[in-house]
Amino acid sequence: MSNLVSGTTLAEIAALIGDVARANMLSALMDGRALSAGELAYHAGVGAPTTSGHLAKLTEAQILAVEKQGRHRYYRLATPAVAQALESLMSLSAEGPKRHRPTGPHDEAMRAARTCYDHLAGRLGVAIADSLVARDWLRLADGAGLVTPEGDRFLCEFGIDLNRGSGKGRTTGFGARTGKRSHETSARPLCRTCLDWSERRPHLAGRLGAALCQHLLQKGWIERVKDSRAIAVTPAGSAGFADVFGFVPE
Amino acid sequence: MSNLVSGTTLAEIAALIGDVARANMLSALMDGRALSAGELAYHAGVGAPTTSGHLAKLTEAQILAVEKQGRHRYYRLATPAVAQALESLMSLSAEGPKRHRPTGPHDEAMRAARTCYDHLAGRLGVAIADSLVARDWLRLADGAGLVTPEGDRFLCEFGIDLNRGSGKGRTTGFGARTGKRSHETSARPLCRTCLDWSERRPHLAGRLGAALCQHLLQKGWIERVKDSRAIAVTPAGSAGFADVFGFVPE
DNA sequence: CGAACATTTCGCTCGCGGCCGAAGGATGCG
DNA sequence: CGCATCCTTCGGCCGCGAGCGAAATGTTCG
Known part of the structure; x- marks a missing residue:
């Protein structure tokens, strides 16, 4: 194989986004505001421990930034570049005529x-x-x-x-x-x-x-x-x- | 949870990119040219059957486009938007000061x-x-x-x-x-x-x-x-x- | 036609990682 | 303080999916 570096890092970052729970959290954060871990757990539809693990990974990868305020921890997208990357991924997913989305x-x-x-x-x-x-x-x-x-x-x-x-x-x-x-x-x-x-x-x-x-x-x-x-x-x-x-x- | 649709579709697309083998293939295709399945297998570092499965998924999701020519099948990035999304993901991965990359x-x-x-x-x-x-x-x-x-x-x-x-x-x-x-x-x-x-x-x-x-x-x-x-x-x-x-x- | 090559399909194994319950800090409030 | 709330860490379960070998399909040659 040829270029290891770009492939693996690309995979690492994309894999972080490519999980339903984490993607739901990121989607919820796409409005630019900061949400607490609990709110993100709700958006993701998973329990608190799972959420905590996800958030730790996303923060470690500098996709999210965290700010502790009292007993809450508020998470937000780390940089505008993150928002831009997410947006470009979303436009990709709309490409296919594929199956119709439920459209609630x-x-x-x-x-x-x-x-x-x-x-x-x-x-x-x-x-x-x-x-x-x-x-x-x-x-x-x-x-x-x-x-x-x-x-x-x-x-x-x-x-x-x-x-x-x-x-x-x-x-x-x-x-x-x-x-x-x-x-x-x-x-x-x-x-x-x-x-x-x-x-x-x-x-x-x-x-x-x-x-x-x-x-x-x-x-x-x-x-x-x-x-x-x-x-x-x-x-x-x-x-x-x-x-x-x-x-x-x- | 709130917005199912964007979260799941975002996850689907990102998960496709978030696999080392597939990411390596995509990286190799980032020069805009089309490569055969065999060449992509080499770049990805996996066997032919595995490669075939990956390529089928990426094509299905309209991330890649395929063109058959004789007994070869040439794959390329389906649209410029795909290239743009990949590039924005790559810039994200360079964010952290993290561990130094080997830099071959x-x-x-x-x-x-x-x-x-x-x-x-x-x-x-x-x-x-x-x-x-x-x-x-x-x-x-x-x-x-x-x-x-x-x-x-x-x-x-x-x-x-x-x-x-x-x-x-x-x-x-x-x-x-x-x-x-x-x-x-x-x-x-x-x-x-x-x-x-x-x-x-x-x-x-x-x-x-x-x-x-x-x-x-x-x-x-x-x-x-x-x-x-x-x-x-x-x-x-x-x-x-x-x-x-x-x-x-x- | 039959050999050589490229790619796909099938069946299987196996390991990574998401998920939860229970327990352990941490912080705020009365 | 002691309890409630929010979050994290730990241990264990389990399912998804990447991977390969073997064999099938298809395509180009001689």
Whole structure:
């Protein structure tokens, strides 16, 4: 055999994700928040001891980070790169026409709108991306997005300033580090797109995606659904999306 | 438990990758070429029957595509999305400072320069990206890259026209499909970056990355190393890189 | 056609790893 | 303090699936 190193490490990391219990935990953590071991046990559908073992492995592999708070231990995805890897795996799994997924009611809510780590996904996320593109505020190509000057102006008015720290710099994290000319590097705001696993179309990720999601939550247009990654559009949001983005979010 | 669907499907796909033999096969296929079942058996380090079973599973899951040619069966990664997912998993596995990897000689060649599906990675890939950024021909931010007008001019002179089909449109594949305004969408060439698993720094992927790799091969500056994803820089390449990109490729 | 080769199917073994119950820290609260 | 809660460690059970050898299928030659 030839390249041992990449094969085994790839297998190690994938095997950690490739267990139903652990995958359920990771899915639950995909909304970017931290959950306690007990909550994760519930999501995974296994007992506490089993959960503990899984979490130890995932933490050891730096897939999760842990923060102890009193007698609870809160686990979260260690880095944005982890979220990105998980998302790309999920889009793969949607590939085959295969057997139809049961599509429970809970599932349907997720398809409509959900968070994907720090940004919006589902039909809502795709619709927002489409809207920005249709207005020529954003141009997508090759897995990346470029905010046009008009788009930048709109976002500014809307309350998002990409050139400042609105997204808290949590994303992949270059741009500031690449050269010593960080001020110049992001002269034109960029963003990353992310292939939506339910819609099979791109939605907005990266700094822009995170800033948008945060801003919409803050504006009260959308809100998190308890105990789920699903997102609900408020009445104010319905009006707002129609008015500003030109679509009615179902 | 909450979201069954995403968890189980995520686990299914990850478990397929999370086996040493299969991961080795996938790693071997990461150079974008198609390999026969026999060759894959060799790379995986297992016997022919075992290999056959693995390949059947991977094909069934649409991770691989198969093409029969005579008495051989050639397998390749089914889509660019698969390559992207694998790459993101590999960058994850490099995260931990953990135990030092053995770093065999073969491995060292891969770290110096290798192909990553359809583009260049390793120190060479990173150096090219750095060079383009340093000359302000390319700006990186947020996992995406933007070719500046000067950069576009340089690439054109160099023999790469991003606005035409130099990359054969094999990448993630938006841009042409998103709106009906494909001609306008790529008014300013974009590209995707890819976090190098050995260097922990971004290199160029997407259309630009693929076009560059292809062009450098064609120019004879680099060539594939037999039976490996490693890439060797030719004498012509050494001179060329120093001349055009301003660095000596070791 | 028959020999050589590539790949698959079948039947089997065996070891890794997920799972739980019980017991052992750790932390908070009255 | 003493009890309740949250989490972990330990020991043991058990099933899934990777692996191989032998034989079947298919394909290219001479």
